[in-house]
Amino acid sequence: MEYEDIIHRCFRCGYCKFPEDYHDINCPSYRKFGFETYSPGGRMWLIKAWLNKEINTSNRYGEILYSCATCGNCMEHCVMPFKDDLLNIFEAAKAELVNGGIIPPGVRDYFKAINVNLNPYKEPQDTRSDWVQDAGIEMYSGQEYLFYVGDVGSFDERGKRMARSVAKVLKEAGVSMGILGSEETCDGNEVKVLGEEGLFQFLAEKNITQFNELGIKKIITLDPHAFNVFKKEYPDLGGRFLVWHYSQVLAELARDKKLPLHEFKAKVTYHDPCYLGRHNRVYDEPRRILKAIPGLELVEMSRNRENAYCCGGGGGNFFTDILGMGEDSPSRIRVREALDTGADILAVACPVCAKMFEDAVKTEEIEDRLKIMDLAEIIIEARNQ
């Protein structure tokens, strides 16, 4: 297995479980399941044991590996020199299970759906642009930017609302962009972290070929997961594009006074999506947008920026649901934390987070006290008031 020479170096000291100030457990799967085995150190020791044949492949071993939300907290806070490879190690261990044909059913179904439908929702590709409705967004035909929406923005009802809002705001600000519609293909970020390297390569190469054929040079993504994979993985496969997350574009537009921002009297707290924040260090731009909105009061949750607590949707868990729900599920913990700030709105910048939190506020029965809104939705709401 790749990284085999590193795995024994984990001391299981447990810094990886915490945020910087040790406020609370910051590893979603360890917080949820409680057993040490579900912590990053637990995974390291189990992978080593599995390689040494001290434990066998089992449903539980699969659950332990696949409950990792790939939030990156462990990489952020591990004190060892190999910290940057932690998620790569977990990915390599999952790849071993994929290659051995022994993966949890939820993961298997996710791969199947993408293999057959090019999206995990098993929806026909020609419905991929149904989200557009009144957003007035055009198909890509040489505009400056491709607006890459991704699976969640294309098919999930909550994601679609967010995609529409972002598209509208960008368009109204005069951004020249188009979408791929039914020609858009899954970006492959989750496929990769779930260990299906072959399928990832297929998806990435398909996208890269298509982008190149269409002459696409610049991409704005709705989803931080796509932003991550385009920026970090596609270049190794020959896909070199200039990539922005939409929050970065909105922040630039706001700075240049090209984005009309209306007064919005609300107390807002912002949740850093893992693939925007920890994975790509985009912390300031979303906050700059919120701070630029007149009347809006931005308050921080105690765990923010590189210490933010994950929504629980990463690492494919949004689709596979291996982390599951319950009182200790990450999204429910996070919305309670948001509520503690006294905020009326939990602002998000990721369709996965939006959906996770919207479900969580319903389960917590606090939807009348805490609204989940994307940055663009806040901008539109302010305008409409």
Add this chain to the structure above:
Amino acid sequence: MGNVYNSLVEIVGAEYVSNQPEETFFYSRDPGLSEPHNPDFVVMPKTTEEVQKIVLLANQEKIPIVPMGGSLTLSGLCIPLKNGIVLDLKRMNHILEINEQSRYALVEAGVSHGVLQSYLNRKHPRLMHSAPDAPPMNTVAGNVAIHGSGHLSQETGFHSEMVQGLEVVLPTGEICYTGSCSVVPKWFARAPLPDLAGLFLGWLGTTGIMTKLSIRLYPKPLKKDVLMFVTENPDYMPDIIYNVTETKMAEDVNLFAQPKPDWAEGFQHTVINITGNSEEEMSFKRRLIRRSLHKYIHNKVGGFMFVLPMIKPGMMEAPMRTLSNFADVEKGGGFEYIGVIIPTENFPILYRDAIQIAEKYRPKWSIMCRVIGRGHSMMFSYAWPFNRADPDDMEMAKKALHESNISGLKSGGVIWKPEVEGQRMMMEAMDPHTLKLLQTIKKTLDPNGIMNPGNWEAK
């Protein structure tokens, strides 16, 4: 065993009981070099009542119970030597009370030092507790149970001395309280009652399961700084410690020696932490401490080393993240140390012994010491890294640990948080009447021998 499993599920819920190979593998070992022993079950209770039910079940079934906090002693104290139930207490994670006026924290057994520290920083910024150098996951209860020490131990003693009261589930299932909380509903003192807390501190989980405890908090100074004094002769150390502690100006005093970088070989570094509430106070303390060591500077046998400003925060950090890096000095993921509590004057003997053991077994090593209670004693540790992927290297490290145990005892020390071998050595050296008393207390409290069996167990 099927009945036991079902009963445990009934007590804590199916999601918090495991007899799966993944958990039995992981909980069979700790990061040190002790031999693994598989538990039959790993159980995570949430309440004292659940712990009580598990203890009653274990008595009925004559199955061992091993209470576990952070499992970071490195000496195998949470390894279930005779199988049975490992009780991972970290779901009992509530901070129940912070008494600002009487300065104590009442916490459940699974509260970690990291979480308590963070909580105090945010909600009670004028208070602090004594943080050990172990990683933040180590629990307050686990640390007092092994007589741990930390950043305030130079001034105030072992962490077990800071305990004000305990809630304990006895090995026979009764829930019992020690200290003021056994008489009135406040957890502010152990005195003037007979000190029953002593029945549970240092017993390595063999006499009961701590489920709550109160621990002293202290005023938190606004400023801190660190001074580093360096000498090349270990014989000077007892006098240096005496002089520094005599000033009463230092918060924490640690010593370390290591062979790397090359220029540091042969140095004994005395790290003196000072704290205060104004620059005036800090300057005064610095001045007195410098003056206390003036003769060494005057005689050109010692001096204060310039500490780079960028290094200072790491040196004053509690817990100190860089300590865990010692496990990776050989890219091997492991280290274990023998800690010995010694009279301060014995430092030179142990220091020279440690260097000899290092020359014999380990090219990379570290000596780390903490002054306890203004020099009443010291925690002296011989730390040996090892490569977890190299069985031969691990065997060599085991030999170094074995010789460290022998050296510690021979040099007039008492082995701290001893692994089974260290316990055996100490029981062999122990006054026979004391040993008999120890065994009688254990047998009386735990007639079925279910509590962490294999520990403090005389032949």
